[in-house]
Amino acid sequence: MQQKVIEIIAEIKEDPGLLQTLNGASDLTLDAALDSLQIINFILRIEDEFDIEVDFDTFDLEHLKSVDRFSAYVAGLAVR
Amino acid sequence: MKNAVHCGSLESERYWREEDLATLPSIPDARALAIVQAMDEMLFVFCRSGDILLTRHGMDPAQYDYLQSLNYSFKTNMNPLTLGVRESGTTQNALNVFELLGRLDPGQETERLIPEGSVLEPFAVLPGTQEAVRRYKLLPGLPDEQTVSKVNTKTYSAAMRDRLSLPNIAQIVHSVEELLQSGQELLEKGPFLIKDEYGVSGKGNQLVDSDRMLSRIAGYLESSRNKDKRIRFVLEPLLNRETDFSSQFHIDSEGQISILSVQQLVNHGFAFGESHSPGPPLLVRLEREGYWEIMHNIGRELYADGYYGDVCVDSMLLRDGSLAPLVEINARKSMSLIKHNVDRHLKQEGMHTCLIQVPLATMGEVRYEELLQRLEQAGILFSPEEGEGVIPLSSGTLQPPDPSRSAGSTGSAKGKLYAALAYRNEDRKDGLTRKLDESLLRTGYTILR
Numbered sequence: 001m002q003q004k005v006i007e008i009i010a011e012i013k014e015d016p017g018l019l020q021t022l023n024g025a026s027d028l029t030l031d032a033a034l035d036s037l038q039i040i041n042f043i044l045r046i047e048d049e050f051d052i053e054v055d056f057d058t059f060d061l062e063h064l065k066s067v068d069r070f071s072a073y074v075a076g077l078a079v080r
Numbered sequence: 081m082k083n084a085v086h087c088g089s090l091e092s093e094r095y096w097r098e099e100d101l102a103t104l105p106s107i108p109d110a111r112a113l114a115i116v117q118a119m120d121e122m123l124f125v126f127c128r129s130g131d132i133l134l135t136r137h138g139m140d141p142a143q144y145d146y147l148q149s150l151n152y153s154f155k156t157n158m159n160p161l162t163l164g165v166r167e168s169g170t171t172q173n174a175l176n177v178f179e180l181l182g183r184l185d186p187g188q189e190t191e192r193l194i195p196e197g198s199v200l201e202p203f204a205v206l207p208g209t210q211e212a213v214r215r216y217k218l219l220p221g222l223p224d225e226q227t228v229s230k231v232n233t234k235t236y237s238a239a240m241r242d243r244l245s246l247p248n249i250a251q252i253v254h255s256v257e258e259l260l261q262s263g264q265e266l267l268e269k270g271p272f273l274i275k276d277e278y279g280v281s282g283k284g285n286q287l288v289d290s291d292r293m294l295s296r297i298a299g300y301l302e303s304s305r306n307k308d309k310r311i312r313f314v315l316e317p318l319l320n321r322e323t324d325f326s327s328q329f330h331i332d333s334e335g336q337i338s339i340l341s342v343q344q345l346v347n348h349g350f351a352f353g354e355s356h357s358p359g360p361p362l363l364v365r366l367e368r369e370g371y372w373e374i375m376h377n378i379g380r381e382l383y384a385d386g387y388y389g390d391v392c393v394d395s396m397l398l399r400d401g402s403l404a405p406l407v408e409i410n411a412r413k414s415m416s417l418i419k420h421n422v423d424r425h426l427k428q429e430g431m432h433t434c435l436i437q438v439p440l441a442t443m444g445e446v447r448y449e450e451l452l453q454r455l456e457q458a459g460i461l462f463s464p465e466e467g468e469g470v471i472p473l474s475s476g477t478l479q480p481p482d483p484s485r486s487a488g489s490t491g492s493a494k495g496k497l498y499a500a501l502a503y504r505n506e507d508r509k510d511g512l513t514r515k516l517d518e519s520l521l522r523t524g525y526t527i528l529r
Contacts, residue, residue, distance in 0.1 A: 027492070030492055030494070030526070030528060033528040033529065035439075036106070036109055036112055036283055037283060037285070039107055040105050040106065040107070040286070041287070043105075044105075044293060044296060047296065048290075048292055048293075053296075056106065056107060056300065057304075057305050059107055061107065061109060
């Protein structure tokens with residue numbers, strides 16, 4: 001899942017170089033530099049890819065502290 | 081001439097928004113808001129000698145001294161505008177600067193700074209502006225708050241295109257059913273935008289490029305968050321833009337319209353990236369297409385509706401060669417007007433200027449004064465003698481107070497540097513940008529590009 005998350009970030013940022021520079025520890029707002037609009041589009045793309053639904057009202061920016069943390073959050077939604 | 085008091089909240093759209101309007105998906109970001117709230121420092125560019133600038137957090141003394149050295153002679157508050165211990169940080173952050181001024185305890189620094197009978201020069205008229213005018217005995221002469229709120233909506237801009245017989249691609253939807261129906265029709269031709277009534281660049285505009293995305297947004301609008309709220313959005317096919325630009329004009333209280341400038345924008349996605357003066361080809365094109373007459377007509381209609389003051393109209397040149405003169409009306413000051421006023425102050429022949437923003441992060445406490453020193457050591461800090469270099473426009477945006485962090489805690493914090501670059505040619509501009517990046521990194525900032 002980690003690789004797919006990174007691929008979607010690179011797609012949203014339109015920066016293929018991120019495929020090499022990002023890893024599980026990368027912060028989505030600091031290292032990947034997703035801005036507020038890109039975060040929404042990123043989450044909508046993730047929903048599509050993993051067939052989940054994120055609750056925007058309770059979503060915490062802490063989930064974006066690393067690719068691994070975000071992947072774990074998505075995995076948690078997928079098994080519900 | 082009477083002195084003016086300059087202040088404002090640059091996230092004006094947040095305060096105009098009616099609470100009962102449904103919202104598009106978004107994630108509250110207190111850190112991003114803290115940066116925008118600190119942008120009010122940039123209003124120094126509008127100050128004439130002896131004017132007063134009030135900022136939410138107070139300016140770093142090093143920045144104040146630097147601006148004085150550039151012959152900006154204004155007075156400002158050095159301490160934050162705070163309501164005291166009885167009010168929480170959350171309450172305070174929810175207030176715009178005028179609401180904040182209206183609720184300050186008597187006897188504070190602001191009262192000593194503001195001479196009675198000064199003219200208020202707000203970034204935008206917001207709820208609470210008229211009350212601040214009364215409390216501090218400032219001169220009236222501002223349009224009423226409801227009018228300003230109305231003329232800043234996307235539906236007002238769309239209706240203005242019809243009033244002026246301009247091509248109008250906007251559709252207004254008032255229900256989820258209308259959104260689904262109109263959205264599906266638009267999708268057959270290509271991606272489209274859902275625009276919030278008070279959306280701003282980077283926020284409040286949702287690009288829809290698939291049926292699944294459309295039904296997800298529709299589902300969100302029917303969720304508990306939006307239950308019982310009014311649906312009102314503007315749908316527009318995504319324009320294939322070649323160039324973004326905007327024009328700035330002023331409508332005085334008698335209805336006289338003065339065109340001030342046109343600024344070209346380099347946006348990153350939908351967000352502000354850089355603004356610079358357009359070259360002659362764009363200006364010739366605008367003249368030929370009667371663009372200035374359209375701006376005057378917009379000004380006349382705004383005045384007829386009760387608005388006067390500053391206006392920034394967003395426009396586009398499209399890849400098919402056509403001109404979209406009215407994308408959006410912003411009845412307030414703007415980043416482009418800030419850029420125009422920097423140009424007015426510098427007034428140097430043969431010099432180019434642009435306004436940039438650099439997104440940053442810091443891992444601990446960083447001293448703004450040190451950044452100024454490094455820029456000076458690198459030989460790129462603008463001075464009137466050199467006439468070329470970097471002018472940092474705000475100190476507080478680099479490391480704004482983060483309400484989500486307790487005092488004294490460390491960890492990453494986001495910020496932004498807003499700066500004007502004055503340069504003789506593109507090579508010099510590249511050199512300034514490279515040395516600016518190096519100075520930021522050496523001072524302890526991480527650049528988030």
